[in-house]
Amino acid sequence: MKDIILNFGPPEELETKRIxxxxxxxxxxxxxxxxxxxxxxxxxNTAKIIQTKKR
Incomplete structure (x- = not known):
């Protein structure tokens, strides 16, 4: 897989890149x-169920 690069910018630009x-x-x-x-x-979801059962 490719290296993960954090993207900073306006949401519209990031959405376009993602698409x-x-x-x-x-x-x-x-x-x-x-x-x-x-x-x-x-x-x-499973972790939340287990955590609430312990209390």
Whole structure:
């Protein structure tokens, strides 16, 4: 994977860069990113449930 570079600028400019980046990805790369987001979301939801049960 490429090195991560932090971008600073107006939100419109950053959004445009992000859209161009996603369009340049292959279908498989897009799917991998989606699965990573789903995995993180599930982990966060599970962590919240476990944390509230302990109290």
């Amino acid at each position: 161009l980046e996603v369009r340049s990805l292959s279908y498989l790369e897009r799917l991998e990113r989606l699965m990573a987001i789903i995995e993180v979301s599930h982990t966060l």
